[in-house]
Amino acid sequence: MTAQTRSSASLEGVASAGRALTLLSAFRRGDDAVTLAELTARTGLVKTTIMRLAISLEEHGYLVRLPDGSYRLGAELFRLGSIYQQSFRVEVYVMPALEKLVAETSESASFYVRSGEHRLCLYRVDSPHRLRLHVRQGDMLPMDSSAIAQVLRIFGTIPLPLEAAATEVPLYTGGERDPHVAGLATPVFGPGESFAGALCLTGPVTRLTPEAAIKAGPMLLNTAADLTRSLGGVLPVGRP
Known part of the structure; x- marks a missing residue:
């Protein structure tokens, strides 16, 4: 891997982490569950990006996806x-x-x-x-x-x-x-x-x-x- 490739991968990782933090920060006091459409409106991220980020956040306990497709914060954030x-x-x-x-x-x-x-x-x-x-x-x-x-x-x-x-x-x-x-x-x-x-x-x-x-x-x-x-x-x- 060249230095340029490593630099690009690093920047991409930082950008991905930034989008994940943006998604978590979209939750507001008083929220129970937030729909995908509302998260899109609050973050400016497209639905496919939110869904991709949510999968990783779910795996680590930061988000919980409900049966109706909405999301709420996970217990890891509480910890x-x-x-x-x-x-x-x-x-x-x-x-x-x-x-x-x-x-x-x-x-x-x-x-x-x-x-x-x-x-x-x-x-x-x-x-x-x-x-x-x-x-x-x-x-x-x-x-x-x-x-x-x-x-x-x-x-x-x-x-x-x-x-x-x-x-x-x-x-x-x-x-x-x-x-x-x-x-x-x-x-x-x-x-x-x-x-x-x-x-x-x-x-x-x-x-x-x-x-x-x-x-x-x-x-x-x-x-x-x-x-x-x-x-x-x-x-x-x-x-x-």
Whole structure:
């Protein structure tokens, strides 16, 4: 291979990488799935180029192609985003907040974010009680009807839907995913009014009763407000 050929191949590789990044950057906050036609309009790339790039991005977990031919971002981007998040040592703020909640309530405290149709336990501090829900950091759970999933679903859309303004937090559910488990959850926000994740308490339904949740609610809300401020966030209008 001549020097000119190697140079041409290198330039072609750079151009291809640039187009792939352009495709990924076309996804916007609030997108669930984006059609091929919409990606074409957003990027200026032709459909055949997008489809070719998408095959490689799918293989590496950056994109997911849905049965109807539309695309959504893949879990690999979320993994990289988690690494990026950790590089800013978000845990320096989140972990003390969780430890404070556990000390005040004796129930397990966690911080969840959404990953597609799953919720990811990003940080967690276990209850000192032997009877507790055994979830570990990094565990993926379904986006069910639990209080945690509801908070992620309602507040994770930008701009916030009308439902968010009408939703009284913290949300409490008992036995939604597991008949023996109860949860209490509220949103945490990042810079501006961007959604950061769900701060929650979980415990057995026999201990984290509706009455216990009412008592723990103000502690959870105050901790979420403090954490929002620590992350550079602003509580939406109407939130304490």
